[in-house]
Structures are given as structure tokens and as C-alpha cells.
Amino acid sequence: MIRTALTRRFDLGTPVIGAPMAGVAGGALAAAVSRAGGLGMIGIAGNHTAEFVTAQCAIPASAGLPFGVGLMAWVLDDRPDLLQATIAARPALVSVSFGDPGPYVAPLHDAGIAVAVQVNTVADVHRAEAAGADVIVAQGSEAGGHTGHRATLPLLQEVLTLTDLPVVAAGGIATGRGMAAVLAAGAAGVWIGTPLLACPEGLNSPTARARVQAAAGEETVLTRAFDVAQRLAWPSRWPGRALVNEFSRTWHGREEELARDDVASQRVVDARRSDDLDQAPVYAGESVGLVTAERSATDVVRDLTAGAERALRAVPDLLA
């Protein structure tokens, strides 16, 4: 059994957090992660309603399983209803990422809810600590979805020198060996998104799950093109890592032109509705090449944990 500051704080069987992934990680995926002893999180974005938050949180809660909710700070600024619905659902952990978590920590703490913040820079760490975060998530640019520009391992090592809070590693961790590596480096746990993208409990369509399984690790791109096309107000410092497709091949690097092209913009909006994945984004990280089968999230977390235990047991053999 792997014990860390994270498992002790949240009474987990394994230091694995199922990343909040808007559009993919609903209550069923979170429940499947928690069933394996991890902590599954539900991803909430600006296109969600407070009712969606309540309904998704009820899935793990009604099964007696712990869960978390991932919110976006830049969205909350205009959507206090999402924060209120989250607090009412009483999750064990709430992450407030992609923006200033400052205004949101006190209401969560007042309700007895721990707060995590994903960080991408040194300045982010200082801001999260000043805001009163309980857990820091060092999110490297290998990650799927929106992320920063620094790689996981150097970012993790630097964050560990900056804070005494538990630091969880996110971005590119998809095997027991990878999990063991970041735990050995000092992380208190792992925060995995991409390894869960082909799980049937997720909200991804069967077509999206098939794309994920077919993609190689080289076939992702960190781009703002999908946000610009959808006229989303995502702050520009967080582009999104998605599978390369026809749309990204055409428009990545031409975002200014795209901002003026309403036809191309409409094509992405329509493609999202019709699940046309040549034009719509499939957010996925660099570890996507390791996701080759459709498996339950419970099995993914169990195998990851067993693999990490094996890898950690082998470490003493390296010492002369």
C-alpha cells in the first residue's frame, strides 16, 4: 500500500486523483475512480448549469463514495451559482484552477471543503499559497486539456522547493513506472486525466474514445485554435492540448485570422454538436499513446497503483 500526505489527508486507498475534465469526467467516472481507492473529480465548465453540478455530484455521493469537483476561476468570476451548487454537494476536495483562486478559498473552507489549485508557474504557486490552498497540483504542459508551458518534471521539482503543502503531479503520468517516478521525486500523489479518456464511465462519445485509443503520443498539439474558433473567453496563457486533427492542422498558428473567420468558427461549433472529430477538439495529453483499450476507470486506477507498487519495490535494487 502506498501512503502519502494525500492518502492520509483524504483517507484514500491510493494517492491517485482522477482529474476533473469538463465534458468527460462526470459523476460516473468520478465514482469509478473512487471505487478503486482514489479520489474521482467532476469537471465543471462555463457551459454547465448548477443543476448539472448537483446531479453529477449525487452519483458518487449516493454510492457513499468520496469525490471532488474541479472549477475554473475565470468562469466562477461570472458564475457564483456553480460555486454555490458545488459547496451544497459537499465534496471532499474542490480545485480552483486557471485564474485567481483567492476569492473562492474562504467560502470553500467555511464549508469544511479542502481546496486544490493547479499551478503552471512559480508565480502561480505563490498565489495559491497566499490564497490558502491545501493542495498544490503541479500541472505540466504534457497534460491533456488546458495547461501551461512548463514540463511536469522540472515544474514539480521546483514547486517542491517552494512549498510545504502536499504537491500532486499532473501531466503525462499513465503507467505505474511514471507514478513511481513522481512519488520518488517527492509528489504526494498523481492527478490523471488522459489515462481515463477511453473509460466507458466517462462522458466521451464512443467515437471520441476510439480516436483516443488510435492516437499516438506524437499526435497532440498545444493550441488556442479551438478556443478562438468557439469564441471562448479562455485566458490566452492557457492553451489546450488536443489530438491533432484536420481543424488544428489548418488553423493552429493562424489564430488571429481565425478570430475574424465566422465560417470556420461556426464549423467547430457545429462539429461539436454532431461529434465531427475532424473539426471538433478531442482534448488529450502526450500519454495518449499509452491508452490503447477501453477499460473501466476502476481497473485503470488499480493497475496504475499495482504498477507503481512494483516499480517502487524495485528501487532498492538500484542502490549498490
Ligand SMILES: Cc1cc2nc3c(=O)[nH]c(=O)nc-3n(C[C@H](O)[C@H](O)[C@H](O)COP(=O)(O)O)c2cc1C
Ligand atoms: C478532456 C480534458 C478536459 C479537462 N478539463 C479540465 C477541467 O474542466 N478543469 C481542470 O481543472 N482541468 C481540466 N483538465 C486538465 C486535467 O485536470 C489534468 O491537469 C490533466 O488531464 C492531467 O494530465 P494528463 O491528461 O496527462 O493525465 C482537462 C483535461 C482533459 C484531458
